[in-house]
Amino acid sequence: MVGMEWLRRHSLEVQFWGYETGNIIASITGAGGLRAFADSFVEASRSTGFAPVATMLWLARNHPETFATLGVMTIVIVAFPLSAAVHRRIGARAAEAVNALAVPPALALLGFAVARNANLFTVAACAFVVGSCLLRGAGHLPLLLKLGGLALTFGGLALAGAGVMVLAASLFGAGALGVALSAATFLSGVFVAGAGLLTYRGGCFALSEAAAAGAPAAGGSLSRLLSPQGRIAGMLARRLDPAVDRAIRHLVNPGLFWVPQRTKDTRPFRTSMLARLPWRLLTGALALATGTAAGVCFALANLLWAVGDVAIGALDPPPEPRARGAATPKRVGTRPA
Helix, strand or coil, X not given: CHHHHHHHHCHHHXXXXXXXXXXXXXXHHHCCCHHHHHHHHHHHXXXXXXXXXXXXXXXXXXXXXXXXXXXXXHHHHHHHHHHHHHHHHCCHHHHHHHHHHHHHHHHHHHHHHHHCCCCHHHHHHHHHHHHHHHHCCCCCCCHHHHHHHHHHHHHHHHHHHHHHHHHHHCCCCCCHHHHHHHHHHHHHHHHHHHHHHHHHHHHHHHHHHHHHCCCCCCCCHHHHHCCXXXXXXXXXXXXXXXXXXXXXXXXXHHHCCCCXXXXXXXXXXXXXXXXXXXXXHHHHHHHHHCCCHHHHHHHHHHHHHHHHHHHHHCCCCCCCCCCCCCCCCCCCCCCCC
């Protein structure tokens, strides 16, 4: 299947443009939709005489959702493509430095959104961008899988909270459709949070492999702090790993009742896709059906997130081909897929 092979080869790029563009659109949803976002920016520019710094400060005081959205756009549009360009021209070390420099602004943006009580759609988008920034360095520092998973879990919980807020604020209108959209958004956030915990557990496995291989702590102070032998890894292993493991065993895995057990056991990336994709499609369809400006934005965000989910699902290796005419082997000890 040529299409699946292409998607598998280009999965990281498709994930980037799907998830990160979706995060921008979700943050615009929190600002009230594209029209409201543009109006607030125009109002800020006129109030400050079109002075860029003063405009940003005015937005931070009066329209935190718009300010945070502009921050998300800056990180996504500048930091990540810049990292890829630096990797091509200079090398992996320089690209890692660019990724590392993106983490503090992303964390500061998330802190700002929380402190200013920004719309929870915007808070979720900021948390997802923090997760993306952390996960991009996980290839060399597996502890970042854990930290990125926590950021994704927080973003999922914020998205679930946004589902409750939908009813209280009537962002997408009232009536039965608003109730259905609220429930779908809540469930979408819950399962995204669960997928974040699965990412955290993936970090546990990666750290165990790195420790077993005797990976030495790198030379820099930050690298030593984030190494498998560092303080943060030890603290998380003692205090958080057992709780995450219990949550996955008793809540996340049983909650994925529509995913066959064989898939959960053997195809982790497809499991991650199936945990989120149905809720993305349902929530997007309901948001579009509201006919509101915010609804159209949120529908587009869910569509783009779904593209990222499909790209993740393609990362599992293809099944082993059987010889033509060979009998189908009986499955022993597993449920039918």
